[in-house]
Every structure is written in structure tokens, then in C-alpha cells.
Amino acid sequence: MMFPYIPTTYEEEQEMLKSIGLNSADDLFNDIPKDIQLNRELNLPKAKSELEVKSYLTSLAKKNCSLSELTCFLGAGAYDHYIPSIIDHIISRSEFYTSYTPYQPEISQGTLQYIFEFQTLLCRLTGMDVANASLYDGGTAVVEAALMAAAMAKKDEIIVSKTVRPETRQILETYAHIQNLKVIEVDMKDGVTDLEALDKLMNNNTAAVIVQSPNFFGIIEDLKATSEIAHKVKKASFIASVDPISLAILKRPGDLGVDVVVGEAQGMGIPLSFGGPYLGFMAAKKGYMRKLPGRIVGETEDKDGKRSYVLTLTAREQHIRREKATSNICSNQGLNALAATIYMVTMGKEGLKEVAMQSTKKAHYAFEELTKSGKYKPLFNKPFFKEFAITSDIDAENINIKLRKENIIGGYHLGKDYPQFKNSILYAVTEKRTKDEIDKLSSVLEGIK
Numbered sequence: 001m002m003f004p005y006i007p008t009t010y011e012e013e014q015e016m017l018k019s020i021g022l023n024s025a026d027d028l029f030n031d032i033p034k035d036i037q038l039n040r041e042l043n044l045p046k047a048k049s050e051l052e053v054k055s056y057l058t059s060l061a062k063k064n065c066s067l068s069e070l071t072c073f074l075g076a077g078a079y080d081h082y083i084p085s086i087i088d089h090i091i092s093r094s095e096f097y098t099s100y101t102p103y104q105p106e107i108s109q110g111t112l113q114y115i116f117e118f119q120t121l122l123c124r125l126t127g128m129d130v131a132n133a134s135l136y137d138g139g140t141a142v143v144e145a146a147l148m149a150a151a152m153a154k155k156d157e158i159i160v161s162k163t164v165r166p167e168t169r170q171i172l173e174t175y176a177h178i179q180n181l182k183v184i185e186v187d188m189k190d191g192v193t194d195l196e197a198l199d200k201l202m203n204n205n206t207a208a209v210i211v212q213s214p215n216f217f218g219i220i221e222d223l224k225a226t227s228e229i230a231h232k233v234k235k236a237s238f239i240a241s242v243d244p245i246s247l248a249i250l251k252r253p254g255d256l257g258v259d260v261v262v263g264e265a266q267g268m269g270i271p272l273s274f275g276g277p278y279l280g281f282m283a284a285k286k287g288y289m290r291k292l293p294g295r296i297v298g299e300t301e302d303k304d305g306k307r308s309y310v311l312t313l314t315a316r317e318q319h320i321r322r323e324k325a326t327s328n329i330c331s332n333q334g335l336n337a338l339a340a341t342i343y344m345v346t347m348g349k350e351g352l353k354e355v356a357m358q359s360t361k362k363a364h365y366a367f368e369e370l371t372k373s374g375k376y377k378p379l380f381n382k383p384f385f386k387e388f389a390i391t392s393d394i395d396a397e398n399i400n401i402k403l404r405k406e407n408i409i410g411g412y413h414l415g416k417d418y419p420q421f422k423n424s425i426l427y428a429v430t431e432k433r434t435k436d437e438i439d440k441l442s443s444v445l446e447g448i449k
Contacts, residue, residue, distance in 0.1 A: 067272065069407065071437045073366075075387050075428025076216070076412040077138065077165050078278070079267045081245070081355065082432050087269045087342045091335055099334060102311065111334060112309035116297040118341045125247050125344070126261040127254025128283035132292045134333035135280030138264025139168040142210060142241050143175045144293045144327055145260045145282060149208035149237035150181055152291055157182045157205040161193040163215035164241060166417040172210075181207075191217045191380030191389070199229050206233045212241040217380060217414075217426060218363075218387025220250065227257030237288075244268060244281070245359070246385050248352035260284040267430075269343030270336055279336035289313065293327035358431035359386040362438065366429045369442040376445060379414075379424050389414060391424040399425065399448055406444050 008016075013025070022028065029037060048056070072080040091097060095110060102108035102115075115133045122131040135141040146158045158176060160169055162185050169185070176183045182205075186198045193211055202209075209230040213221035223240055230238035240258040245267050247253075253261045265279040266272075284292060290313065298312030347355065363386045370376050370390055379389035392399075400410035411427035418424075429438065 064274070070409050071407060071433070071440075072272075072409040073411055073427045073429065073433070073441060074409045075218075075430075076426055077167065077264060078272055078275075079386075079428060079430055080272060080432055081267045081359075081430050083269050083271060084343065084346050086346055087339050090342055091339055096335065096338055101334070106310075109309055112297045112311070114338045114341050115295075115334065116299055116309050117345070118337045119297060121341060121344045122244075122281055122283050125244055125252070126242070126283045127252030128258075128261055129254075129286040130289045130292065130296065131281065131283035132294045132296050133281075134294065134337045135262075135282060136333065137266075137276065137278040137280045138241065138262065139165070139171040139280070141262035141264070141280030141282050142168050142239070143172050144280075145237075145239045145262045145284075146172060146181070146208050146210060147175065147179060147327070148288065148291050148293065149239065149260065150179070152288070153207040153235040153237065155205050155207035155235070156180065157184060157203070158208050158210065159184045159186055159198065159201055159206055160210040161186050161198075161212065161215070161221075162188045163191065163193055163217060163219070163221070164210060164212040165216045168212075168241065191215070191219045191382050192221055193226065195222070195225055195229060198226070199232075202229060202233050202236070204233065206230075206236045208237040208239050210239045210241065214243055214246055214385040214387065217389050218384040218428070219380060219382040220385060223251075223253060223256040223258060231257065243385065245352065245356050248349070248356040249360070250385075254283075254285075260288060265336070265340045269339040277333065277336060279333050279340055281340075355431050356385075359429065360384075362386075362431065362433050363388060363427075363429035365435070366427065366433070366438045366441065369438060370427070370445060373446060379421060386430060387426055387428045389421070389424050389426045391421065394423060394448060396423045396425050399445070402448050403441070403444060406440070408441060408444065 017024065017027075067080055099108070099111050102111045118133055119131040123129065135144060142164070150156060150158065158172070158181055160172060160183060173183055184201055186201055187194045189197075192215065198209065209226065211221050211223065211226050213223055215221055227238050230236050237259045238257065239260045239262060240253045242253060242261055242263045244263055244265055261283045263281055265281050270279060282292060289296070292313070295311055296313040298310055300308055300310055302308045344352070363384065367378070367384075367388045367390075371378055376390045376392045379391045396413040396415060400413065403410040411425040414421040414424040414426055
């Protein structure tokens with residue numbers, strides 16, 4: 001085997017292999033079982049000119065459709081919110097765009113400042129005492145909170161509601177398996193967590209209870225009542241996964257007895273980008289501060305009395321002994337954290353409230369329009385934020401195919417994850433959707449046989 005993409009001669013390759021005690025490059029892969037090795041050359045074409053490569057990549061890119069061409073009613077964890085133009089202008093500056101983890105914090109004051117502002121804004125939004133930066137996405141943020149709760153309580157059972165996003169529960173199961181934690185799923189009742197069932201599941205081994213609100217179906221959960229049940233067990237943590245935009249009009253989790261607040265901040269200034277990268281966040285009560293994964297930036301004064309920023313707590317294995325690290329998941333999501341910070345500052349309290357109010361009002365208008373004829377029926381009868389589920393006798397996949405022909409991205413087919421909800425679709429409506437777009441959605445749906 002040769003390495004044609006590395007500019008070394010054959011003699012140099014042989015010298016490198018000899019220095020590590022190997023005879024050929026194939027020996028590098030001996031630990032990989034033969035039955036899963038490719039065992040053939042890669043099926044790649046001969047080298048092409050720059051012009052040919054550019055033409056080929058352009059043709060591939062044209063197969064994608066962006067939201068500049070389509071109207072999006074798909075949510076289920078990623079949302080088409082408006083992004084103020086100022087965000088791209090600022091994050092595109094080279095000092096932000098190329099910055100990475102502040103390994104030398106004393107000379108990374110700009111990075112530390114916006115992380116500090118990000119943390120501060122999240123604390124105000126969630127009502128919690130402390131926030132960190134930064135987590136990969138909402139799903140892994142839930143996992144990190146669960147692992148932290150289990151470590152603090154020295155218990156090994158995590159209870160999670162079936163109304164939590166399915167992908168998030170899958171990620172939790174994956175991590176829990178390797179950490180020897182037991183994940184117990186609590187059933188739902190009319191689209192929300194069954195609190196009676198939760199109460200029965202609580203036991204002395206319970207380390208954490210995880211609920212999402214608004215939940216996967218867009219319905220607002222009773223966090224106060226859930227908190228009371230979760231805290232019946234000593235040292236059990238109540239973790240809530242939230243949509244940060246909803247907190248502009250809903251009560252803050254910190255005021256409802258939540259211990260740890262996590263979520264996905266993609267809706268705050270980060271484009272859909274065909275799936276990422278996104279931005280997870282975590283905020284918690286003061287007692288969790290030293291166990292939070294990642295880093296916490298603090299504000300202080302330098303020797304000249306000038307305001308400055310420091311890495312107050314850094315719990316990654318790069319900063320402390322590996323066995324003492326809380327997690328190694330917190331790689332740098334700094335650029336996304338900066339985008340979310342600019343979004344929150346640009347919008348302000350009133351702007352965030354306007355986004356939340358417009359989203360929920362338009363979602364309720366869409367709900368009324370789509371169900372008024374009776375052809376499509378509500379799946380649940382509960383208060384919702386910006387997403388709602390409807391059901392019908394028509395195949396859900398066929399509905400989305402017909403919508404796509406009208407340049408509309410339809411909702412999420414719930415039957416994929418909840419077999420009992422066959423032909424049910426979850427629609428998301430943000431402040432970007434217009435009355436004409438909602439009316440067109442309703443009209444197309446009415447015409448589908």
C-alpha cells in the first residue's frame with residue numbers, strides 16, 4: 001500500500017515504517033479484522049483538473065435545496081428561525097472565525113469575554129446560578145447532565161420521559177451502556193409525561209429524572225409537579241431540556257425547581273446547515289458548579305485594576321489529571337456560542353419575546369387552519385409552543401412527498417419513532433412563516449387524497 005496523497009518518496013515511507021518496526025503500510029491495519037477491511041483499491045477516478053473538479057462539485061451542490069428555495073415546516077429539534085445579518089458580519093472576522101479553545105487564557109481575552117457573556121445570558125434566561133461553555137449539541141448536553149447527576153449522587157439509574165426527543169434518548173442509551181448506568185423510560189399520557197407512572201418508578205437508586213419542555217411533540221410539560229416528584233428521592237437531580245427561545249414567554253426552569261437546564265441553542269442565530277454543527281448548553285444550580293463538564297469563565301481585575309477574564313474552572317483532561325476530569329466532550333463550540341451571544345444581545349428581552357410570541361401565535365393559527373375541516377385531527381389536546389401534531393387516514397410519507405412537489409418541507413413523521421402514532425405528523429411554525437405560507441400548506445394538505 002502506498003500513500004499517494006502524502007508528498008513523500010517511497011524510500012522515505014520505508015524509512016518511517018522501519019522506524020516503527022513494520023514492513024509495509026498494510027501492517028498498520030493488522031488490528032482491524034480482515035472480514036471488515038475493504039481489501040481492494042478505493043473506487044476513485046483518475047486525477048482531474050481544477051476546472052473539472054470544480055464543475056463536478058458544483059453539480060453535486062446543486063442537488064441540495066436550501067431554505068431560500070423551500071418553505072420549511074419541519075422542526076423536531078432544529079428550527080428555521082430568522083438570523084440577524086449582524087451575526088455573520090461579526091463571526092466572519094478572522095479573530096473570531098479562526099479562534100480555538102483558550103489554552104492560554106491570559107492572551108485570549110476576546111474569546112473569554114464572549115464565553116463569559118454567553119454564560120451570563122444563559123443564566124438570566126434559565127434562572128440558574130451558573131452556566132458553562134460549550135457542549136456539542138442538545139442531545140449530548142442531556143447525556144452530560146445525566147452523567148454528572150449520577151456521579152454526584154453515586155447512583156446508577158436514570159429515568160427519562162418518552163416525550164424527550166428520540167435521538168436524545170438514543171444518545172443517552174449509548175453513553176449509559178458504556179458507563180454501566182441503567183436508563184428507565186417513563187411512559188407518556190396524552191402527549192406528556194405520565195407523572196403517576198414516574199412517581200412509581202422513583203426509588204433510592206434514582207440519580208436523575210429527565211424531562212423535555214416543550215417536549216418532542218411541542219407540548220409544555222408541568223415542570224413544577226415533576227420537580228416535586230423527582231425531589232422525593234434524596235440526591236436525585238431534576239434535569240430539564242428546554243428550547244431557550246420558549247423561555248422568553250414561559251416561566252424560567254430555575255423558578256420551577258429544576259436543578260440542571262440543558263438544551264439546543266441552534267435556533268438562536270445558527271443556521272440549519274444540513275445538520276450542524278450546533279450548540280448544546282448547560283446551566284445549573286450553584287451546588288453543581290464544580291462538577292459541570294467543560295469550562296467556566298469568570299470576570300476579575302488584573303494587577304492594574306482593569307477588568308479581565310479568566311478560566312475560573314476547567315475540568316477537561318487537558319487541564320487536570322485525566323482521572324479527575326468531568327468529561328472530555330467539551331471541544332470548542334466557541335464560534336456557535338458567539339453566534340448565540342450576538343443573537344441574544346441583538347434581540348434583547350423584547351426581541352426574544354417577540355420571536356417567541358410570533359412563533360406560538362402562528363403555530364396556533366396553523367393548527368386551527370389545518371384541523372378546521374376535520375380531514376386532519378389533533379393528535380393531542382394540550383397547550384403547545386411552536387410545534388403540534390396532527391393525524392389523518394392518509395399515509396404520512398405520501399403527504400410529505402406531495403408537499404415537497406409544492407416546494408414545502410413537510411413535518412416530521414412521528415410513526416418512525418412512535419409506532420402507535422401511524423400517519424401522524426409533527427409540524428413546526430416559527431416567526432419566519434407568513435400567513436400566505438401557512439394558508440398554502442393548508443390548501444395543499446386539503447387537496448391530498
